[in-house]
Amino acid sequence: MSEKRDYYEVLGVSKDATEDELKKAFRKKAMENHPDRNPDDPKAAEKFKEASEAYEILSDPQKRSSYDRFGFAGVQSDFSRVNARDFSTISDLFSSLFRDDFMGDDLFSMFFGGRQRRRPTGPQSGSDLLMNYEITFEDAVYGTKKVVDVPIKKECTECNGSGAQKGTSPETCKNCQGSGMETIERQMGFTRYISQQVCSTCRGKGEIVDKPCKGCKGSGRSKENEKIKLDIPPGVDSGFRLRIKSKGEEGRLGGGRGDLYVRLIVESHPFYKRQGDNIIVEILIPFPLAILGGNFTIPTPYGPEKIKIPKKTKEGSILRLQRKGIKRKTSYGMNYGDFLAVIHYEIPERMSEEEKELLEKLKDVMPFSVKQENLFKKLIEDSKQYEVDY
Ligand SMILES: [Zn+2]
Ligand SMILES: [Zn+2]
Numbered sequence: 001m002s003e004k005r006d007y008y009e010v011l012g013v014s015k016d017a018t019e020d021e022l023k024k025a026f027r028k029k030a031m032e033n034h035p036d037r038n039p040d041d042p043k044a045a046e047k048f049k050e051a052s053e054a055y056e057i058l059s060d061p062q063k064r065s066s067y068d069r070f071g072f073a074g075v076q077s078d079f080s081r082v083n084a085r086d087f088s089t090i091s092d093l094f095s096s097l098f099r100d101d102f103m104g105d106d107l108f109s110m111f112f113g114g115r116q117r118r119r120p121t122g123p124q125s126g127s128d129l130l131m132n133y134e135i136t137f138e139d140a141v142y143g144t145k146k147v148v149d150v151p152i153k154k155e156c157t158e159c160n161g162s163g164a165q166k167g168t169s170p171e172t173c174k175n176c177q178g179s180g181m182e183t184i185e186r187q188m189g190f191t192r193y194i195s196q197q198v199c200s201t202c203r204g205k206g207e208i209v210d211k212p213c214k215g216c217k218g219s220g221r222s223k224e225n226e227k228i229k230l231d232i233p234p235g236v237d238s239g240f241r242l243r244i245k246s247k248g249e250e251g252r253l254g255g256g257r258g259d260l261y262v263r264l265i266v267e268s269h270p271f272y273k274r275q276g277d278n279i280i281v282e283i284l285i286p287f288p289l290a291i292l293g294g295n296f297t298i299p300t301p302y303g304p305e306k307i308k309i310p311k312k313t314k315e316g317s318i319l320r321l322q323r324k325g326i327k328r329k330t331s332y333g334m335n336y337g338d339f340l341a342v343i344h345y346e347i348p349e350r351m352s353e354e355e356k357e358l359l360e361k362l363k364d365v366m367p368f369s370v371k372q373e374n375l376f377k378k379l380i381e382d383s384k385q386y387e388v389d390y
Contacts, residue, residue: 004072007054015068019059026055040208042175046199102116126249127256133262135232137269141279141301141326143234149225150260153249156222158215160308165211173208175201221250230262235328235335237274238266271300276335277326285309287345300339307341317343 325337
């Protein structure tokens with residue numbers, strides 16, 4: 001290993017750089033040199049580690065002042081401690097050092113978002129795919145069959161997945177002799193640390209593509225829409241996941257396809273609401289119907305239903321139609337929810353002449369409450385005792 005460079009020099013900042021300047025400088029270096037972004041530069045990993053180490057020391061005020069006074073001798077042991085753990089990849093080192101700093105950060109997500117497990121040798125099965133799919137309330141109630149276009153990464157037809165331009169073929173990686181793994185040795189004080197990591201030259205593939213295929217830019221894969229049939233059973237709710245076996249991403253080196261998961265999102269309905277397996281509706285009835293009772297027809301997803309409004313139905317009462325809610329198959333057999341109608345009535349805003357006339361008549365014939373009338377009489381009688389002349 002070459003001579004250790006001064007930490008400030010590594011990050012390209014002055015000795016009196018602020019915390020912010022350090023962070024910015026480190027991000028820049030980290031992005032430039034992250035091995036995942038520099039598969040063709042074996043030095044990048046080394047540079048990335050160097051910058052990580054420099055930032056690890058300088059971002060800690062205590063370590064920084066120790067480094068300022070005593071140089072590497074003042075801080076070396078600290079970094080060795082971190083480094084002593086066996087990190088299988090640079091990413092692991094990076095995340096263990098800076099997770100707190102960058103969690104949720106754009107930089108962090110760029111490196112670790114959708115991180116894949118790399119297996120350098122042997123068949124790799126394709127990843128599972130997850131997609132959201134919106135369906136109407138009715139489709140959720142009755143169940144339906146759909147055909148959807150799913151963009152799936154497939155083996156590039158131009159290079160048959162090798163990633164190499166037509167007529168050329170990938171070469172075995174010289175850094176790892178095709179194993180996809182490399183051994184990193186570090187001398188820290190009196191201790192030598194050895195760790196295995198994914199080859200920084202070929203990123204674990206074991207081979208290097210000299211001239212990348214034009215069709216897929218060297219990735220060996222291209223995105224294609226595949227028509228996939230969905231069989232949506234009756235009674236599904238938002239969040240329900242359909243699993244379509246072997247319709248996920250294609251594998252490599254003979255590995256099978258992953259699965260496709262379709263997460264259903266049920267659109268809301270202007271009239272019907274779902275609560276568990278029950279369907280709830282709010283209905284407004286004429287107030288005389290609430291008082292006198294009678295029949296009322298309401299729409300349900302399974303057709304119109306006549307319901308009987310009992311006499312003296314209170315505002316907010318719930319009428320239940322059994323087994324007219326969500327119907328769905330469970331492992332115990334069919335499950336039936338209920339249909340619930342919440343009854344509302346109010347003073348009408350507009351009335352016809354006929355209605356007004358009838359109400360006037362009602363007003364004349366309808367007595368006060370007997371209870372109230374008796375109370376009134378008593379109060380009037382009582383007040384007579386206190387009659388005074390003013
Ligand atoms: Zn290709
Ligand atoms: Zn390699």
